């Protein structure tokens with residue numbers, strides 16, 4: 149097999165795996181957008197907050213240590229224990245549900261029937277609020293997150309591909325695990341929303357609030373549920389990204405990766421988020437591989453946006469959206 | 477109370493029971509607008525109760541109070557002998573009160589079948605975690621609910637459009653699907669806000685027949701708002717007449733028809 153093709157195949161595999169993660173982040177947006185019509189600006193910060201909380205719990209950090217020390221003149225920082233990863237992940241999940249309840253109680257509930265732009269502004273406020281609270285709770289220094297996921301290049305794949313093709317694929321083991329976990333999560337979310345009672349209720353709320361109320365669905369419960377799921381998705385995304393590049397502010401920027409995915413897949417389509425994520429992931433890597441060298445590289449920073457823009461011109465409703473024709 | 481508790485059988489053999497729902501001195505205001513002024517009336521088990529009145533009289537508002545969409549500033553809602561606290565609409569639905577809307581509120585993106593299926597939500601017991609763990613039980617429940625839904629689809633003669641997305645249906649059929657969804661909840665009390673508005677004569681006849689059949693076969697108590705006087709007189713056991721938020725008449729169709737105030741306010745203007 150020609151070498152070029154093999155390199156392209158390797159780039160594509162890496163692209164697919166990045167794509168699943170993009171799809172996951174995009175799914176967080178889609179779920180909230182469908183159920184409450186809000187574009188959740190805070191989605192990225194939620195991932196950061198989840199990762200910070202996870203590290204904090206695992207390392208036995210005292211939350212709000214700075215504040216406590218400043219007020220009481222104490223010098224406490226750590227509880228002095230270490231929490232196992234599994235338990236810490238579970239506890240972080242609980243915190244994210246708590247956050248969802250908080251958001252419903254103190255923000256969403258008071259903004260029912262307000263124009264979408266108001267809700268959008270509220271999520272901007274929420275993003276900065278959470279960023280601040282995250283700093284205050286856990287400190288703002290860069291942290292490493294080690295939940296025991298395998299790291300480094302997978303030698304098995306390297307060897308196997310070398311034996312088959314005479315060229316070893318370099319594939320990060322963390323990427324493989326992340327892909328599997330993200331794929332499982334995407335699949336279970338899809339099944340949940342299609343077949344469970346709550347999933348049906350969720351789709352109903354997404355379609356028509358009044359009608360949903362009239363068949364006995366509690367909007368507040370659905371909102372808490374959806375924001376919890378989004379929090380959970382943020383936790384998984386934050387965990388994967390955090391394990392890869394450390395837990396720091398830039399983690400919240402993964403949300404920016406989801407934007408072109410949403411433009412491509414449409415804001416309301418679950419399959420759109422999945423397929424869109426994969427297209428962007430693969431497209432980005434292949435483009436960098438083939439055109440990158442000609443234009444000096446670093447195309448990954450902008451390629452997704454350009455692709456999404458070009459796409460928007462031809463299909464403004466997204467991949468799976470229905471064409472909207474204004475009634476006149 | 478005692479006079480109202482007596483039961484009787486109608487000419488066509490349907491049994492009308494005691495008071496199911498009692499509205500007591502309801503007043504509802506929107507800022508300066510008084511949509512309902514100190515109105516009291518009741519709905520009995522098994523009857524078809526009509527609410528009529530000119531545009532803006534406050535009929536829909538009354539239905540919205542019953543279904544929990546509006547909370548009155550004054551007055552009590554008494555359901556099956558118990559005073560109901562302020563209740564949100566989804567709770568009211570869970571108590572067995574289903575409704576349709578004057579401006580149709582369906583899940584436009586879902587198929588007819590899925591729409592009607594949402595009507596069963598109040599009957600689905602297995603929760604999220606139950607569904608994950610007791611797959612078998614959850615499936616039995618799903619099958620049972622599906623059967624119920626199919627029965628209703630047959631009953632309302634909408635088999636042919638089961639899989640059609642609701643957004644594509646013509647107005648008359650949408651109204652029917654909305655009724656199907658409400659019926660799927662097997663409600664004790666069914667609230668219909670102008671179920672025949674905007675329909676042609678034939679569709680109106682169908683809908684009238686369905687309403688009578690629902691009441692007759694399932695024994696469902698029905699409160700409905702309707703502008704077509706002929707339909708109201710044919711369908712209903714008793715009629716409440718509203719005008720400018722006030723109650724100006726209450727009784728059998730014949731009684732209401734001969735009430736001078738009603739004739740002045742409504743019948744005289746709108747009819748013949």
Ligand SMILES: Nc1ncnc2c1ncn2[C@@H]1O[C@H](COP(=O)(O)OP(=O)(O)OP(=O)(O)O)[C@@H](O)[C@H]1O
Nearest residue numbers: 506509511529530531532533534535536537538578
């Ligand atoms: N949500 C609301 N906010 C403000 N005013 C309202 C609201 N709902 C109803 N009203 C007002 O209350 C009054 C009664 O309205 P309602 O819709 O109950 O009348 P209706 O008898 O159903 O009329 P129609 O036959 O036109 O449906 C009207 O003046 C209406 O403008």
Ligand SMILES: [Mg+2]
Nearest residue numbers: 535536537578
């Ligand atoms: Mg009305």
